[in-house]
Every structure is written in structure tokens, then in C-alpha cells.
Amino acid sequence: MDFHYTSFLLSVVVASTPLLLAAAGELVAERAGVLNLGVEGMMLVSAVIAFAVAVTTGSSTLGILAGVSAGVLTSLIFAVLTLSFLSNQVATGLALTIFGTGLSALIGKAYVGMVVKRLPQIHVPGLSDIPFFGPVFFGQDVLVYLSFALVCAIYWFLFKTHAGLVLRAVGDSHDAAHAIGFPVIKIRYLAVMFGGGMAGLAGAYMAIAYNTSWSEGMTAGRGWIALALVVFATWRPFWLVVGAYLFGSIMYLSLYIQGFGVHIPSQFISALPYASTVVVLVAISRDRKRIRLNAPASLGKTFHAAG
Amino acid sequence: MMNRRNFNKLLGAGLVTAAAPKIVTPALAEDVLKVGFVYFGPVGDFGWTYQHDVGRMDIVKKFGDKVKTTYVENVPESADAERVIANLAAKGHKLIFTTSFGYMDPTIKAAKRFPKTYFEHCAGYKLASNVSVYEARFYEGRYVQGVIAGMMSKTGVAGYIASIPIPEVIMGMNAFLLGMRSVNPAAKLKFIMVNTWYDPGKEGDAAKALIDQGCDIVTQHTDSTAPLQVYAQRGIKGFGEATDMLKFAPGAQLTASVNNWGPYYVKRVQDVLDGTWKSANTWGGLASGMLEMAPYHNMPDNVIAAAKATEEGIKSGKIVIFKGPLKDQKGIAKSTEGVVLDDGSISSMDWLVEGVVGDLPK
Numbered sequence: 001m002d003f004h005y006t007s008f009l010l011s012v013v014v015a016s017t018p019l020l021l022a023a024a025g026e027l028v029a030e031r032a033g034v035l036n037l038g039v040e041g042m043m044l045v046s047a048v049i050a051f052a053v054a055v056t057t058g059s060s061t062l063g064i065l066a067g068v069s070a071g072v073l074t075s076l077i078f079a080v081l082t083l084s085f086l087s088n089q090v091a092t093g094l095a096l097t098i099f100g101t102g103l104s105a106l107i108g109k110a111y112v113g114m115v116v117k118r119l120p121q122i123h124v125p126g127l128s129d130i131p132f133f134g135p136v137f138f139g140q141d142v143l144v145y146l147s148f149a150l151v152c153a154i155y156w157f158l159f160k161t162h163a164g165l166v167l168r169a170v171g172d173s174h175d176a177a178h179a180i181g182f183p184v185i186k187i188r189y190l191a192v193m194f195g196g197g198m199a200g201l202a203g204a205y206m207a208i209a210y211n212t213s214w215s216e217g218m219t220a221g222r223g224w225i226a227l228a229l230v231v232f233a234t235w236r237p238f239w240l241v242v243g244a245y246l247f248g249s250i251m252y253l254s255l256y257i258q259g260f261g262v263h264i265p266s267q268f269i270s271a272l273p274y275a276s277t278v279v280v281l282v283a284i285s286r287d288r289k290r291i292r293l294n295a296p297a298s299l300g301k302t303f304h305a306a307g
Numbered sequence: 308m309m310n311r312r313n314f315n316k317l318l319g320a321g322l323v324t325a326a327a328p329k330i331v332t333p334a335l336a337e338d339v340l341k342v343g344f345v346y347f348g349p350v351g352d353f354g355w356t357y358q359h360d361v362g363r364m365d366i367v368k369k370f371g372d373k374v375k376t377t378y379v380e381n382v383p384e385s386a387d388a389e390r391v392i393a394n395l396a397a398k399g400h401k402l403i404f405t406t407s408f409g410y411m412d413p414t415i416k417a418a419k420r421f422p423k424t425y426f427e428h429c430a431g432y433k434l435a436s437n438v439s440v441y442e443a444r445f446y447e448g449r450y451v452q453g454v455i456a457g458m459m460s461k462t463g464v465a466g467y468i469a470s471i472p473i474p475e476v477i478m479g480m481n482a483f484l485l486g487m488r489s490v491n492p493a494a495k496l497k498f499i500m501v502n503t504w505y506d507p508g509k510e511g512d513a514a515k516a517l518i519d520q521g522c523d524i525v526t527q528h529t530d531s532t533a534p535l536q537v538y539a540q541r542g543i544k545g546f547g548e549a550t551d552m553l554k555f556a557p558g559a560q561l562t563a564s565v566n567n568w569g570p571y572y573v574k575r576v577q578d579v580l581d582g583t584w585k586s587a588n589t590w591g592g593l594a595s596g597m598l599e600m601a602p603y604h605n606m607p608d609n610v611i612a613a614a615k616a617t618e619e620g621i622k623s624g625k626i627v628i629f630k631g632p633l634k635d636q637k638g639i640a641k642s643t644e645g646v647v648l649d650d651g652s653i654s655s656m657d658w659l660v661e662g663v664v665g666d667l668p669k
Contacts, residue, residue, distance in 0.1 A: 007541075011515045105349070112351025115536065115555055206508070212536050213555070215507045216349050216381070255509070256516040258499040258665060259466070265668040267502055 016248025018202040022226035025198020032191035033171035033298035037093025040223025041100020046071040046203030048108040071200020119209040155237040171296030234294040343400035344378040347407035354530035362568030384409025396421040444592030446482035448564025453486020456524040466517030467498040468527035507533035551601035563601040
């Protein structure tokens with residue numbers, strides 16, 4: 001049986017990148033103590049906006065920028081409700097996903113059936129032509145490289161800067177941070193908006209790189225997988241890369257192995273990415289020390305400034 | 308016209324009518340026939356649902372003010388379907404088209420509650436005095452596609468993105484490979500079951516996976532245009548599904564099996580207007596015009612000629628697709644020399660012909 005390693009790996013990279021982008025954004029929001037379950041909704045709204053702008057203007061760059069803006073704006077809805085009006089984060093996040101699904105379908109109505117040019121792959125003369133390694137490492141589109149750069153930047157910010165330390169402090173104990181005088185609400189606003197922007201990038205990637213058309217519900221649960229990835233990585237940025245590529249591979253592999261005529265029921269294979277999410281989460285949750293060391297202690301808790 | 312927002316209103320209204328004593332809606336104008344459509348996907352899927360909506364618009368064009376059509380899209384194949392169907396009937400729709408296999412039992416149940424309403428269910432097999440079923444012989448188009456694939460494929464291996472393992476899908480795969488083997492007896496067919504009718508991301512991934520495994524012609528029995536776009540990106544050829552998708556991949560679509568529901572829909576509406584509607588089981592193919600092949604592109608002239616000849620052969624009955632000898636994957640004879648499978652055996656097909664790689668889920 002012939003196996004095309006290069007194109008296989010290329011497909012895995014494309015499947016993993018939106019997971020990595022969305023999860024990286026959510027990681028920052030959660031490190032600040034905010035659990036935003038609206039990732040799927042934010043991704044969908046961003047995807048449709050990015051697509052609409054890319055189709056109308058013919059520019060992928062403008063499409064990506066519009067997607068990011070849409071993600072930030074959608075996350076602001078969540079931020080205002082949970083941080084200013086102190087609504088429950090879990091319920092609001094779920095509502096945001098449902099809202100985003102409907103809103104994106106409504107906006108997307110006019111754009112169904114249109115096709116946009118795929119985000120171009122960068123070609124580095126010489127390097128991209130190296131067999132096997134060339135196309136995988138030097139032939140990707142700009143968002144793939146950006147996803148890695150952003151993960152490094154997030155790591156540097158969270159663990160090597162003062163601002164990152166403050167953000168983590170807010171996530172670990174908002175009362176203590178508040179008592180010292182840090183602006184808890186403001187920091188959380190910024191973290192949530194960053195998460196929204198990253199979900200926006202992921203959505204834009206879905207619409208103009210992963211696919212080249214808009215269709216309702218096109219993210220197909222990737223926002224939820226991204227949420228699970230943050231736990232999988234136990235809130236550590238570099239582990240996100242491992243998780244995202246693991247899940248990206250499983251998502252792609254689940255289809256790939258069918259073509260080999262493997263004797264496994266296809267329904268089982270289709271459920272594999274989601275089932276493995278559950279299994280991995282259970283396995284990780286058993287390691288309580290690891291969770292306690294890394295999980296933001298104030299995660300999901302409403303902050304009352306009165307205290 | 309009905310979209311999601313109005314659909315919610317409709318559901319809301321349904322709840323109200325269920326709770327309160329029956330509200331008699333003032334009859335609009337007695338002579339306007341209200342026709343309802345229940346769609347599985349969004350109208351804009353540019354595949355299955357889109358093509359049903361084209362049929363609906365044919366009704367509008369033909370009858371103008373004499374009919375009023377309503378559609379509800381994105382209706383899941385669950386208990387919700389029965390509610391939506393019953394609601395349409397309660398709102399005075401005399402004729403209701405339910406356009407997905409999974410609406411079969413909901414349609415039958417709703418039909419019992421509204422014996423004076425006529426129902427038309429697509430792709431099912433359960434009939435009642437006020438329920439008709441209709442379906443196109445999609446497998447005829449698959450055979451034509453197979454002949455083209457047999458002549459065009461260099462690797463001799465074609466790929467098939469299958470949705471779910473039901474006879475309608477299985478007969479399509481079998482017909483495709485039989486067509487392919489009619490020109491290349493050593494041809495093989497690989498398939499991936501994606502377990503969904505509509506998930507562009509997954510359909511696209513399945514296309515990539517098949518191409519990565521050496522398939523140089525791929526076809527799909529799913530509803531979105533994503534696979535075709537992947538064929539174009541990867542520089543291989545393939546087919547459109549349910550509707551002519553040429554504009555999505557001008558350099559990659561060879562042809563498409565186009566479901567042409569319009570004439571049937573117009574006829575059934577006419578029947579209701581004339582008072583001659585009767586429950587019927589319609590299974591129309593290329594000959595009846597319920598199925599059409601989109602214009603042939605991206606292939607040499609001799610392949611076009613062969614495809615057209617195949618199309619004509621099927622129409623005239625000269626080519627019979629499921630005619631013995633037929634063997635399944637294990638080499639067990641399913642039909643002996645010259646014996647033709649009847650419609651019953653075709654519509655309950657649960658085995659794959661020799662040369663298909665991979666097992667059906669048990």
C-alpha cells in the first residue's frame with residue numbers, strides 16, 4: 001500500500017492549526033480565571049465574517065483581520081455579561097456558542113455557495129523544494145507559522161513578563177490580586193478579548209484555508225475540542241502544540257485508515273477524536289497534583305469587587 | 308417564506324396551538340393551495356436540499372398565485388421532524404414534501420393525524436393512502452460516472468466518499484465500480500464512510516485521504532461542494548453531486564448527477580389541483596428525466612462520446628446495470644449470467660461488488 005507521507009503530514013498540519021489557535025487564546029483567558037465556553041460560537045461568527053470580507057474584497061489579509069475583529073467583538077459580549085454584569089460564566093459561554101451558531105448562519109445565508117481563493121502557501125525558493133521536509137516545514141501558509149509564533153509569545157508573556165505574572169495572579173486568586181490593587185476586571189477583559197481574537201484567527205483559518213467556502217456549522221465541534229485541549233495541556237502553552245497536533249492527527253487519521261480497508265466500524269472511527277478527548281481528559285484529571293499545580297484557582301468564579 | 312427565525316415562531320405557535328383550544332385560522336383564500344417543504348440541510352448547501360428548492364421554485368414559476376409554498380430548512384431527522392411536518396399540515400398545507408430518508412416514520416405518523424393532507428416522502432419506502440414515495444435512480448448516474456472514471460484514471464483506483472451505509476449509498480458505489488470495470492476490468496474502488504450527509508470539513512478531509520492513498524478520480528455521496536474544491540486544489544478530477552457544481556471547480560468537475568425534481572413536483576401539485584392525486588411509488592431515472600447528467604467537461608472527446616453512449620444505453624434499456632454475473636467482495640455469486648436484479652433487491656442492497664476495498668460496517 002502506498003503511503004504519501006508528505007501530503008499526509010500537510011493534511012495533519014492543516015487540521016491541527018485551527019485547534020492550536022483557538023486553544024491558545026482560551027488558555028490565556030483561563031489563566032486569567034475566565035472560562036469562556038463560547039469558543040465554538042466565536043469561531044463560527046469569525047469564520048463567516050472573514051469569509052464575507054475575503055470574498056467581497058478579494059483579500060485574504062483583510063479577511064483574516066476582519067475575522068480577528070469579529071472574534072474580539074463576540075468575546076466582548078461575553079466579557080460585558082460575565083465581568084460587568086456578573087452573569088454565570090458557564091451559562092453565558094454556552095449561550096454565546098448557541099448565539100454564534102445562529103448569528104453566523106444568518107449572516108452566512110448570502111454567502112453560501114461562494115468560493116474564495118485559498119490563503120496562499122509560502123514558497124521559500126530552495127528550502128520548499130527539499131524532498132519531504134521542504135513542503136512540510138517551508139511550504140505552509142502564514143497562519144501556520146503564526147500559530148507557533150503566538151504560542152511562543154504566549155509562553156514568554158505568561159511566564160517571563162511582569163504583566164503575565166499579574167494575569168496569572170488574577171486567575172489564581174482574584175481577591176488577593178484585587179487587594180494588592182491590580183485591576184482584576186480590566187485584566188480579565190483584555191484576556192477574554194485576546195481569546196476572542198485567537199478564536200477569530202481559528203475561524204478565519206477554517207473559512208479561507210481549511211475550507212474555501214462558508215457553510216453552516218462548519219467548525220463541527222472544533223471549538224469544544226480546543227476547550228478540552230487547554231485541560232489536556234494543563235494550562236501550559238507548549239503542551240498545547242502536542243495536544244493540537246495529536247488531535248489534528250486523530251481527526252485526519254480517523255478518515256485515513258478507512259481507505260486502507262481496516263476492519264473497524266466506521267461509526268467508531270468517526271467518534272474517535274471526540275472519544276479520545278474524553279479518555280485523555282479522564283486520564284489527566286486523575287493526576288490531581290498536576291491539575292492543582294497548573295489550574296488557575298479562580299477559574300470560572302465570578303468576581304465581586306466588594307470583597 | 309420560512310427561515311430559521313420564522314421556524315422558531317412556527318414552533319412557538321405550534322406549542323400555543325397544542326396548549327390552547329384549537330384556534331381556527333381564517334382561511335386565506337379558499338382557492339390557494341398551500342404546499343409545504345421540509346428540508347434536511349440549508350437551502351444554500353448547493354447540493355441535495357438546494358436541488359429540492361429548485362423544484363419548489365419550478366412550482367412557483369408554473370402556478371404563480373394559485374399556490375403558496377413554504378419551506379422549513381435544517382430540520383433534524385428526529386422527533387422534531389414530526390412536529391414540523393404536523394405543524395405545516397395544521398397550518399393548512401394540503402401537500403407536503405418531506406425530502407430526506409430519515410423523515411420516513413415522522414411522515415407516516417403525521418399522515419395518520421392528518422388524513423386529508425397529501426404527503427410526498429423522498430427516498431423512503433413506506434406508503435399510505437395519503438403518502439407517496441418518490442426517488443431518483445441515482446445509481447444510473449453513478450454508472451455513467453464509473454465509465455468516465457474507468458477511462459480517465461491512470462492508477463485504476465477511484466475513491467468514493469460515502470455518507471452512511473444504507474442501500475441508496477451502497478447501490479451507488481456498486482454501480483460506479485461496475486461502470487468502471489466495464490472499461491477497465493481490473494479497476495478498484497476505495498471508500499470512506501464519513502457518517503454524515505453534510506460536514507464540509509470532514510468531506511474535504513476524506514477527499515484528501517483518498518487522494519493520498521492513490522485515488523486519482525474521486526466522487527462523493529455527500530452534499531457539500533468541499534470535496535470538489537479539494538479535487539481542484541490537488542489537481543485531480545471528480546464529480547459534482549446532486550447539482551451541477553462546475554462553478555466551484557471549473558477545472559476539476561467531469562460531470563455531475565443532477566436531481567431534477569421540478570417536473571415531478573409540478574405534476575403532483577397539478578394532481579392535487581385536479582383532485583386526481585393518488586398514492587404512488589415513483590422511482591425515476593435518466594429516462595424519465597428525474598435524473599440528468601450535467602454537461603461533460605475536462606475530458607477528451609472519446610470519453611465524452613462513451614459517456615453519452617452509456618447515458619443513451621441506460622435510457623433505452625440496452626445497458627442494464629445490475630445484471631448477472633454479479634459477485635460480492637468475497638466472490639460469492641449474487642446473480643448468475645444474464646439474470647437482472649429486480650427493484651426489490653436493488654433497493655435493499657447490503658453487499659458490495661467485487662473490487663471494492665474495505666468492509667461495510669456490520
